[in-house]
Amino acid sequence: MLKAGIVGLPNAGKSTLFNALVKGNQAMAANFPFCTIDPNIGIVDVPDQRLDQLAAIVDPKKIIPAAIEFVDIAGLVAGAHKGEGLGNTFLSHIKAADAILVVLRAFTDPDVTHVYGSVDPVRDYETLMLELVLSDLAVVSTAAERAVRAAHDGTPANKKRAEALVHIQTTLEKNTPVSELADADPTVLKELQLLTAKPRLVVFNIGEDVIADPQHDPAIAAWLTNGQKVSADFKANHVLFVSSKLEAELINLPAEEQSEFLESYGLTTPSLHTVIGTTYALLGLQSFFTAGPMEVRAWTIPVGATAPQAAGVIHTDFEERFIRAEVIGYNDYIACNGESGARDKGKLRSEGRDYTVADGDVLHIRFAPN
Secondary structure, eight states: OEEEEEEEOTTSSHHHHHHHHTTSOOSOOOSSTTOOOSOEEEEEEOOOHHHHHHHHHHOOSEEEOOEEEEEEOOOOOTTGGGTGGGHHHHHHTTTTOSEEEEEEEOOOOTTSOOTTSSOOHHHHHHHHHHHHHHHHHHHHHHHHHHHHHHGGGOOHHHHHHHHHHHHHHHHHHTTOOGGGOTTOOHHHHHHHTOGGGSOEEEEEEOOGGGTTOGGGSHHHHHHHHHGGGTOTTOOGGGEEEEOHHHHHHHHTSOHHHHHHHHHHTTOSSOHHHHHHHHHHHHTTEEEEEEEOSSEEEEEEEETTOBHHHHHHHHOHHHHHTEEEEEEEOHHHHHHTTSHHHHHHTTOOEEEOTTOBOOTTOEEEEEEOOO
16 A cells, blocks of 8 residues: 655644544644654545546445555654654654655644744755655665675676665765655665655645635745755645644534535635645556446556556456456546446447556456466
8 A cells, every 4th residue: 555654843733634634533643742652554545536426327335445554753853863852763664655745834823832943844844854864874874885895796786786875875965865866776766765765745734824825924935935945856736735723623524514614714625635636646646447336446556557557456466367458438437327338339448458547547357267
């Protein structure tokens, strides 16, 4: 299952965000640093209204959406890579994460202390990224030292590995995230699970009073002015604005009252839906569907995956035993009122091993028997 790690300074609102994401009070949220010791883990559905449209046609016994696992670790502080605040232990909890959500505090509240005494998202981002860089550097330096020694035997493979690690080490020593290194060895990166090599989504935790227009908030304006200087690889579409406090209130309301609550703040959908969907997209992922009387289900695949690879997500044996995929585009499936109508109107296609699955395809996999 996909996994996203949540990091931030103490009292940035990470655990409140996590609780809202998982729709429950599974994580402790308190006004003092390091109240979160063990990692909190929650499985979150990926919102997708297409599932409801498919289910309205098929009337299945159950609906199964795609899902992401979120891991909330304790707040980090300067020196976390050396164990300050037990930070190095906490960082190890997100080594296996596919992406990292960096939560920055941009709300002011005299009742919630800030570990550095003032609200400054740019400073906080620099602090967090430095700790991630230094944590990676400690891992890479040890691996590079061993690799250089091993390369003395003259074998090409050992020499190549040593060069790759030294290249990454040099980058980190310049306080540069590995994600900015275009020619890093992908095999080495996968092996080491470096934190700064992972895709990042920056989530501003803002006050509910500015949720309708976050750019008018002074802290947000400072980021938009100076944030590009923080990281050369930073992309504007990797920034989201969320009021964790507002979202936490929203999930405790009856469903019939939620729309009115959102409208009162100038919103149409929960910000958390955007967080989940953006995390999904950030990883270069998409969904295809299977639809039948037993279940309508969303399956997760990388953008560009072939039909056999999609089959392998359903069951590992199916990729090898793949014969063909019967494919109906989502819009065609809805317009034709299901598989039978799509077949009658010539919208059902038979695709082979080279077919690249499109987002929203409804697939029926044909495979050879054992």
